Amino acid sequence: MTDAAAPASPAIRDGSLFAPDAHTRRRNAAERRFRAYGITAVALSILALIVLLVSVLGNGAGAFRQTFIQIPVTIDAKIVDPKGNRALDEMKKVTTIGYGKQLEASMLAAVAAAGVATDGLSRKDIAGLLSKEAAAGLRGMVLENPDLIGRTITFRALANGRIDGYFKGRVSMDSAKLDSNISPAQLVLAERLRDAGLVTVAFNPQFLLGADASEVRPEAAGLGVAILGSAYMMIIVLVLALPLGVAASIYLEEFAPKNRWTDLIEVNIANLAAVPSIVYGILGLAIFINTLGLPQSAPIVGGLILTLMTLPTIIIATRVSLAAVPPSIRDAALGVGASRMQAVFHHVLPLALPGILTGTIIGMARALGETAPLLLIGMVAFVREFPAAPPEGFFSPASALPVQVYNFTQRADPAFVERASGAIIVLLVFLICMNAAAIILRRRFERRW
Amino acid sequence: MSLLKLSVSSLAIVATSAGIAAARDNIQTAGSSTVLPYATIVAEAFGENFDFPTPVVESGGSGAGRKKLCEGVGENTIDIANSSSRIKQSDIDLCAANGVTDILEVRIGYDGIVFASDIAGPDYAFTPADWFKALAAQVVVDGQIVANPNKSWAQVNPALKDKPILAFIPGTKHGTREVFDEKVILAGCEETGAMAAFAAANGGDEDKAEEMCMALRTDGLSVDIDGDYTETLSRIAANGDAIGVFGLSFYQNNTDKLKVATMSGVVPSVETIASGDYPVSRPLYFYVKMAHLDVIPGLQDYVEFFVSDEMAGPDGPLASYGLVSDPELAKTQAMVANRVAMGPLSN
Structure with missing residues (x-):
């Protein structure tokens, strides 16, 4: 407020001292406006923060929980140690593809043992419920501890990212129909397996402790x-x-x-x-x-x-x-x-x-x-x-x-x-x-x- | 006082540990973001099945990767450059100037480029001519070269839906853009006869004519995306009428959100690209610094593993992710096994 224009001698004030004059009202209004701007600015920043946090937490909370499939696996010496001499160098020649076959057989056996109908899904589709990471995990376990060969262990594998997405609401039956990587029948099977207790959603320490993973196994990616x-x-x-x-x-x-x-x-x-x-x-x-x-x-x-x-x-x-x-x-x-x-x-x-x-x-x-x-x-x-x-x-x-x-x-x-x-x-x-x-x-x- | 001691001793630690920077035992690769997913799949499987550490795969673009490859020979330079377009003479010259003389060129397969719109939108059947008429800065109307007047696909081709033209295409730093320019825009330019008109207008200068063909409109109907396909996807999700350019593998991972258009009547798929029916595809490469082959442990094994039938073959994980397997893979495998350096560029 510039007072350069104010007259040299103060104007004689008329009216009540309790009623603010026009100038005071203007100054008060300016102050109220300024406060309103401030509150708006603070409110906008808080709103932006809330939107950010809600979107990040809403999207990201799921990453800490993951769908697991727990199946008994009998480690077949014929597959993992074809020469039968338990020599680590020989056993390392068996790649994850070999272990994948072992897992496929175990998965089929587990589904059959649980008495879950598969509606004619192919072997590949049933094994496809498992993450592609599972074979590598099993191989690592066996190479670390060759005594496991011939024994039956309870193996907890990650489920495929699409199956996991279904239990988290990211994938639906409608989207699966259009999706070339998963079929609705596989989702139905996953649901039946969950009812049978083989599939669970649990805290996933691998997200914090594991390494990054390639595009074909998002479920295994960790930090x-x-x-x-x-x-x-x-x-x-x-x-x-x-x-x-x-x-x-x-x-x-x-x-x-x-x-x-x-x-x-x-x-x-x-x-x-x-x-x-x-x-x-x-x-x-x-x-x-x-x-x-x-x-x-x-x-x-x-x-x-x-x-x-x-x-x-x-x-x-x-x-x-x-x-x-x-x-x-x-x-x-x-x-x-x-x-x-x-x-x-x-x-x-x-x-x-x-x-x-x-x-x-x-x-x-x-x-x-x-x-x-x-x-x-x-x-x-x-x-x-x-x-x-x-x-x-x-x-x-x-x-x-x-x-x-x-x-x-x-x-x-x-x-x-x-x-x-x-x-x-x-x-x-x-x-x-x-x-x-x-x-x-x-x-x-x-x-x- | 203790602060001084702390700083002196910490500097000493850094100085001595710089001395123990031991020989590098991991493979380093960099380059194309199109090749990146394939390279990570192979690197992951390589790390799991071999006694060597998992290679480090950096993205950053084909050109950047080739430049890094050509920086010189030594452990602080990369071993492999992934590239979605063929190496250029300028790269080879740069390499030679820095002492990188023998380069192994490995073609891993082919990649399709698809045109896709929102899943809820209409079906499209395009030809290269449609795309040229829709996106070129200048087109030929009634024998006259004019600024592109087309605003909807129906104006371009009455058989298409009357939807406004809005295309999200890869920015110029992407290798994908080169293929788009060459296989779609240039092909369309020739098909519509605009190429001949442009050449005539420039006194028969064909280079000038090609330049005019590839100049795209700048009035906002053709939008360059410098980010990744994920950005294109979110732009399409926000704008139902838009059409985006994607890699085949990206589309295959998002078939529940995208609807793919046919090109010249062919639906893009691994099969149609392998047979050559689908016109917009390109080979993918990586380039190996041969001087590193016996220095970096596992490099030769990694290269052989990458092109093995197990990985790059038609039933391998790369093919199921969207790579079109190379029919001449056996030739590449032999070349890798025999370490045949690439010759001078023929074209």
């Missing part, structure tokens, strides 16, 4: 490699970015002379914090892979790039918290004879620590959700092999959580939509945990003057 890869990168970021960032900020804030050079460095750090993350990916490819010869797709390279990306954030947060420590603390320390370094490390740094940790955790949370810089260093990939324990594991290929989300959304099979949302939930849980840790640290250790 294990991605979680491990993300964890490795976070370890590298923490170990490198925290000491480097804190050392740089302490020097800049407490020791460096204030001149044109430090101003220049300061401006550059602020600029670096705003550089798009893909730029760090290009840099990382050029330096770490092409020049230093580090391996492709490895968490070490991803971690180094994310370190570069997180450093400016940590430096800025650390400098702000160092600057927030009142000068009287330093003066007191120096006054009783401490050196500048003792003053900083014994008195200033402990007081600044909550702010530093909060900045670090928020920087790391941002790094955890990054995909773009990983694109160029080969981490946006199909990786099924679990990386070894650190430090060797830092150099073997791994995926990352946001990358896994991206990969899942690209796949043709509709079952991957659910898995992508499930992966988002896991990522969100990680982020919420990190942010909660940041808040708790701040609340517990923060001191105000």
Whole structure:
């Protein structure tokens, strides 16, 4: 409200003092409008958040539960160990195709034993209820423990993604009629098997612990490699970015002379914090892979790039918290004879620590959700092999959580939509945990003057 | 003080562990997102059945994959580039400049490109000429070259439904777009006689004429999709009248949502593509850096396993996912076993 137009001497007010005049009414109305805008903005953001959460949770909750088929399997020595000498090298020659035949026979026997009518479905269609992963699982079990040969074990296999989709409501009888990968008769059989107790829907630890799977077996896809890869990168970021960032900020804030050079460095750090993350990916490819010869797709390279990306954030947060420590603390320390370094490390740094940790955790949370810089260093990939324990594991290929989300959304099979949302939930849980840790640290250790 | 020690020791750990970056024992591949699902199926089976680790399969596009292959020889470069179009002379030159001389070219099979609309929508029977007339920037009307006036499929061809034209086609970074341009738009251009008219208008310059043929309209009726088929699918779900371009395998996984159109009267399927009746198909390749064959453990086994009858044959898992098996697979198998490097490009 400009009052330049107001007359030099105040106009004589007429009417009651209790009734607001036109000007006051206008000002009050403006304030009410402003509040309404604010409430609308907050409401819109909350609405957007709710829509996002509902859609992610609605789509993704199913990924944590999976349909299993439990059948007795008698492991036939003729199939899995044709030479009969139990030599592991010989047994490894039997591929998953051989084990698939074993499972097909067991599945047919189990269906017959349960007295479930199959309505003339072919052997292949009945065995098709099982995931294609099942044969590999059985092969792994037998090779690990050859004593199982000849014995009858209860084998719990994943059900085919379409069957699983039927119990979760993604696949219906109508859609199955049009679907070339499943027939309504197979769904009917699955329902009968559920009534007979062979098919159950239960919590699926493999989604969190297992490796990614190819397009033909969405039911088996898991986040294990991605979680491990993300964890490795976070370890590298923490170990490198925290000491480097804190050392740089302490020097800049407490020791460096204030001149044109430090101003220049300061401006550059602020600029670096705003550089798009893909730029760090290009840099990382050029330096770490092409020049230093580090391996492709490895968490070490991803971690180094994310370190570069997180450093400016940590430096800025650390400098702000160092600057927030009142000068009287330093003066007191120096006054009783401490050196500048003792003053900083014994008195200033402990007081600044909550702010530093909060900045670090928020920087790391941002790094955890990054995909773009990983694109160029080969981490946006199909990786099924679990990386070894650190430090060797830092150099073997791994995926990352946001990358896994991206990969899942690209796949043709509709079952991957659910898995992508499930992966988002896991990522969100990680982020919420990190942010909660940041808040708790701040609340517990923060001191105000 | 402890902070300083921590940072020094952590730097030391990184420095020493960089030294133990042992020889790579996993296969690295990158390239076409069309080949990606097939490569992951093979990689998964390879990891399960062999004593070697599961190969890492990266996507990123055919061109990007070939460029990465040509970056040089060594453990920090990839071993195999997946490609949905044939390698170009420029790639081979780049490879040669970086010391990648011997390349093994492996054709794994054929892939069909299908035209599909929402399952609830009408049936379509297209010809390449329909697509050219619907999507070209300029068409020939009454002997005159004019900006494309067609707004509905019925205007293009009275036999088609009177539905507005809206096509979602792959963006130019996709190998699929090349095939679409060549097998559909160019074929339609020639079929309608527009090619001859364009050539005449340019004084007989056929390259110019081809360029004019492949220039698509930019008034919003033809939309480039730079993402994946999943994006095209969701656009179609949002717009019932739209028609999208998909790979056959993608369509086969979503037959409950998509209705496929015939092309020149042929329904796309593994059989019609194998017989050559369905016109829009292309070969899929991967390129192996031969210098790595004896260095990266399992590379030769992986390549042989990929083209074995067990995987790439007509009854294998790749065929059931939508790959059209190569009738000359035996020749490819022999080439892989004998490690025959590819010769100069003939065309």
